[in-house]
Amino acid sequence: xxxxxxxxxxxxxxxxxxxxxxxxxxxxxxxxxxxxxxxxxxxxxxxxxxxxxxxxxxxxxxxxxxxxxxxxxxxxxxxxxxxxxxxxxxxxxxxxxxxxxxxxxxxxxxxxxxxxxxxxxxxxxxxxxxxxxxxxxxxxxxxxxxxxxxxxxxxxxxxxxxxxxxxxxxxxxxxxxxxxxxxxxxxxxxxxxxxxxxxxxxxxxxxxxxxxxxxxxxxxxxxxxxxxxxxxxxxxxxxxxxxxxxxxxxxxxxxxxxxxxxxxxxxxxxxxxxxxxxxxxxxxxxxxxxxxxxxxxxxxxxxxxxxxxxxxxxxxxxxxxxxxxxxxxxxxxxxxxxxxxxxxxxxxxxxxxxxxxxxxxxxxxxxxxxxxxxxxxxxxxxxxxxxxxxxxxxxxxxxxxxxxxxxxxxxxxxxxxxxxxxxxxxxxxxxxxxxxxxxxxxxxxxxxxxxxxxxxxxxxxxxxxxxxxxxxxxxxxxxxxxxxxxxxxxxxxxxxxxxxxxxxxxxxxxxxxxxxxxxxxxxxxxxxxxxxxxxxxxxxxxxxxxxxxxxxxxxxxxxx
Numbered sequence: 001x002x003x004x005x006x007x008x009x010x011x012x013x014x015x016x017x018x019x020x021x022x023x024x025x026x027x028x029x030x031x032x033x034x035x036x037x038x039x040x041x042x043x044x045x046x047x048x049x050x051x052x053x054x055x056x057x058x059x060x061x062x063x064x065x066x067x068x069x070x071x072x073x074x075x076x077x078x079x080x081x082x083x084x085x086x087x088x089x090x091x092x093x094x095x096x097x098x099x100x101x102x103x104x105x106x107x108x109x110x111x112x113x114x115x116x117x118x119x120x121x122x123x124x125x126x127x128x129x130x131x132x133x134x135x136x137x138x139x140x141x142x143x144x145x146x147x148x149x150x151x152x153x154x155x156x157x158x159x160x161x162x163x164x165x166x167x168x169x170x171x172x173x174x175x176x177x178x179x180x181x182x183x184x185x186x187x188x189x190x191x192x193x194x195x196x197x198x199x200x201x202x203x204x205x206x207x208x209x210x211x212x213x214x215x216x217x218x219x220x221x222x223x224x225x226x227x228x229x230x231x232x233x234x235x236x237x238x239x240x241x242x243x244x245x246x247x248x249x250x251x252x253x254x255x256x257x258x259x260x261x262x263x264x265x266x267x268x269x270x271x272x273x274x275x276x277x278x279x280x281x282x283x284x285x286x287x288x289x290x291x292x293x294x295x296x297x298x299x300x301x302x303x304x305x306x307x308x309x310x311x312x313x314x315x316x317x318x319x320x321x322x323x324x325x326x327x328x329x330x331x332x333x334x335x336x337x338x339x340x341x342x343x344x345x346x347x348x349x350x351x352x353x354x355x356x357x358x359x360x361x362x363x364x365x366x367x368x369x370x371x372x373x374x375x376x377x378x379x380x381x382x383x384x385x386x387x388x389x390x391x392x393x394x395x396x397x398x399x400x401x402x403x404x405x406x407x408x409x410x411x412x413x414x415x416x417x418x419x420x421x422x423x424x425x426x427x428x429x430x431x432x433x434x435x436x437x438x439x440x441x442x443x444x445x446x447x448x449x450x451x452x453x454x455x456x457x458x459x460x461x462x463x464x465x466x467x468x469x470x471x472x473x474x475x476x477x478x479x480x481x482x483x484x485x486x487x488x489x490x491x492x493x494x495x496x497x498x499x500x501x502x503x504x505x506x507x508x509x510x511x512x513x514x515x516x517x518x519x520x521x522x523x524x525x526x527x528x529x530x531x532x533x534x535x536x537x538x539x540x541x542x543x544x545x546x547x548x549x550x551x552x553x554x555x556x557x558x559x560x
Contacts, residue, residue, distance in 0.1 A: 049115050049372070050187060050391030053276045055285075055546070057191030061362075062269040062286035063293050064198035064205075070262035071205075071301060072352045073152075076316055076331045078258035082251035084306025085236035090255025091262075091302040095294040097475040098263045101434050103462035104441035104469045105270045106287030110460035111444075112532055113283055115274030116373020118267065122436055123377045124528045125443040127521050129514035134436040135374040137506050141429040142367030143403040146360050150175045151410040153356035159349045169411050176404050179361045183368065183397050186390040187275050190365050197358030204351040205297050208332055211344075212304035221340040230310040238311055241486055250485065257483040260476070262298065264430040265359070266290060267437065268366050275369075275391070278543035279536075284460035308335035364404070368396040379513070428502035431480050438473035442466050447527035 053061075079087050105118075114120045118138065123131025154171035158164045163171075182193045218225030239247025240254055269286050273279050309316065309331055315338075319328040330352065336344040372393045374380035387393050445466045448455060455461050462468060484499025486492070513519060522528075548554040 046385040047387035047389070048391060049275050049369075049387060049393060051275055051277045051279070052186060052188035052391065053191045053272055054188075055277065055282045057188075057195050058269065058272065058276045058282045058286045059289060060195045060198040060202075061191075061272060062289045064201040064297070070264065071297065072332060072348070072355060073330050074258065074262055075302065075305065076329050077320055078255045079302075079305055079331055080311050080313075080317055080320060081238065081240050082255045083234075083236055083238035083248075083311045084231055084303075086238070086248070086252040086255050087302045087306055088299070090252055091259045091298045094256055094259035094263060094475075095298055097472045098260075098266055098434070099291055099294055100468045101437055101472040101476075102266060102270075102287055102290045104465070104472065105267055105437050106283060107458065107460055107462045107465075108441060108444050109270040109273045109287075110280060110283045111458060111529070113273035113276065113279035113536065114373070114532060115271075115376065116369045116371075117270045117273055118433065118437060118440075119370060119373045119379070120377055121440040121444065123379070124531075125440050125447060125522060126436075127514070128377070128379070128517060128519035129510045130436060130439070131377055132374070132379040132513035133506050133509035134433060135370050135377070135379060136509055137429055137502075138433055139367050139370040139374070139400070141426040141433075142363040142370060143400055144406070144426050146179070146363040146367065146400070146404055147407040147410075149356045149360035149363065150179070150404060150407045153353055153360065154407075156349060156353045156356060160346070167411075169408060172407050172411070175357060175360065176401070176407070178357070179364050179404075180397075180401050182361050183364050183401070184392060184394070186392065187365075190361065193361055194358065197354055197361070200351060200354050201358070204348070205301060208348075209296070209300050209304050212308055212335070215335070215339050216307045226307055228307060230307065234310050234312050241489065253482070254486065256479050259298070260431055260434075260479060263294075265362065265366075266293070267433065268362060271366050271369050278540075280459045280540055281543070287460070305331045305335070309338060313338075364397070364400055367400040368393060371396040371400060426502065428480060428483065428499065429506075431476050431483075432502060432506050435473055435476045435480070438469045438476070441469040442473070443522065443524065443527065444529070445469070446524040447529050450524035451527075451529065453529070 075087070078090070082090065108121050109117050112120075116135070119131045119135030121131075122134050150172055153175055154168050157171050158168070182190055214220065216226045237248040238251050240251035241247065242250050269290070270283070273283050276282050313331075313334060315334045316329070316331055319334075330348065333345045333348050336348065371380060371384055375382060375384035375396075384393065384395050384399075386395055445455075455465075480503070484496055487495030487499055546557055548557050
């Protein structure tokens with residue numbers, strides 16, 4: 001053990017004084033590493049991730065960093081199944097639950113902005129087996145979603161003439177190299193890429209909502225004022241798997257499951273907290289921005305779609321039935337086509353391509369950090385802690401990136417079916433992760449109370465706790481239990497597996513680690529809410545204040 005050794009069997013990690021000394025002499029990175037590992041020698045041997053994500057990186061990751069093809073493409077199927085009012089209500093209700101979960105996560109991530117965050121919180125506050133299960137489940141989910149987004153992007157490219165004559169494997173190779181390059185050299189490069197990608201998506205979504213308002217009020221080339229015409233004919237709510245009120249309710253409930261997948265990745269901003277500069281200031285700001293992301297992008301976006309086209313639009317139904325890809329299944333592209341604006345479909349397809357590439361980039365980053373967090377908790381091999389001089393955990397990045405080779409399975413018809421099953425397995429993982437976050441917060445709240453820490457002293461305090469966490473846990477539990485209702489009448493084996501296979505996988509991971517390691521539920525008075533905090537507290541004094549010199553900088557600092 002080094003000069004600043006601490007006993008990691010308890011919360012007696014290096015003291016505030018020790019951490020301050022290391023930070024002053026060696027820098028913030030080594031100070032945090034020594035606090036995390038318990039001694040300076042291990043910190044110097046393995047290195048540590050660096051806080052290279054600037055405020056604007058974090059804010060734009062929160063606003064639009066993980067918006068992928070779901071908002072542009074996946075929302076179309078939910079719309080045709082349920083109708084415009086059900087779509088609007090489903091995305092609104094789910095948005096409320098997602099925001100409640102994010103407020104809980106934000107409080108934990110501001111108290112301890114750790115790399116990977118979520119597996120570490122579950123291990124510290126609930127049970128090591130839960131941390132193991134949620135960490136490996138999320139790593140697998142991120143790795144397969146990385147493949148899915150690369151596959152989607154390679155197909156979208158073929159929208160343009162000339163690209164169709166090039167083997168799709170070539171586009172897959174190009175995209176794999178791109179996302180690996182963005183994640184290999186420094187986290188600041190990843191941050192800049194996501195800042196640019198998110199900016200494009202934010203501008204596009206705002207533009208689409210403005211476009212919807214103009215077209216709805218009769219400002220398009222046809223000068224046809226739509227209003228809420230399609231809410232009357234064919235109707236506001238469509239019956240699904242039934243008739244009458246029951247069928248309309250099932251249509252609405254089907255949107256809840258679809259919406260959770262569109263919101264998927266909203267928690268990634270907390271995973272990036274371990275590499276954010278001045279996290280105690282930037283994380284609360286980023287978490288609060290999630291509200292505007294939900295309101296403007298998802299809620300207003302779902303409302304806009306509902307006034308632009310009817311749910312029985314033949315072009316959309318035909319594209320979904322034929323299994324078309326790219327903008328062909330986007331209700332936005334179809335709405336633009338119907339409005340008679342010829343150039344916009346190509347622009348929207350380009351944005352969808354950008355979204356898929358951005359999402360692939362984000363999932364490689366997030367997957368590697370989940371793996372790094374597992375190694376920090378002793379739930380993955382120790383060599384994964386090794387970081388480059390720029391603070392990149394290169395073994396974690398390499399192992400996560402290696403799974404992107406599975407994307408080539410989508411190039412052949414037989415392998416494509418196997419690849420689809422891989423995707424089905426992760427379909428419910430997002431909901432399980434959100435439930436785990438809610439449970440972790442409930443235990444974190446109990447630990448604060450038992451260990452005598454007044455929540456009023458916290459930098460970020462989420463409201464109405466722990467009831468907010470109980471609400472989100474209950475909401476997501478209901479969706480998990482009943483999301484596969486469509487597979488029972490008549491029974492659909494593939495649909496049943498898609499809806500529920502994630503549950504036994506998660507439980508198997510949990511049971512394996514609990515039996516193998518003999519872990520137990522963490523009692524509130526034993527929960528480790530202090531390890532790593534001393535270095536973070538000491539580092540707070542080293543972040544320079546942001547002082548706006550003029551009104552332009554005041555506006556920019558408010559945005560980013």
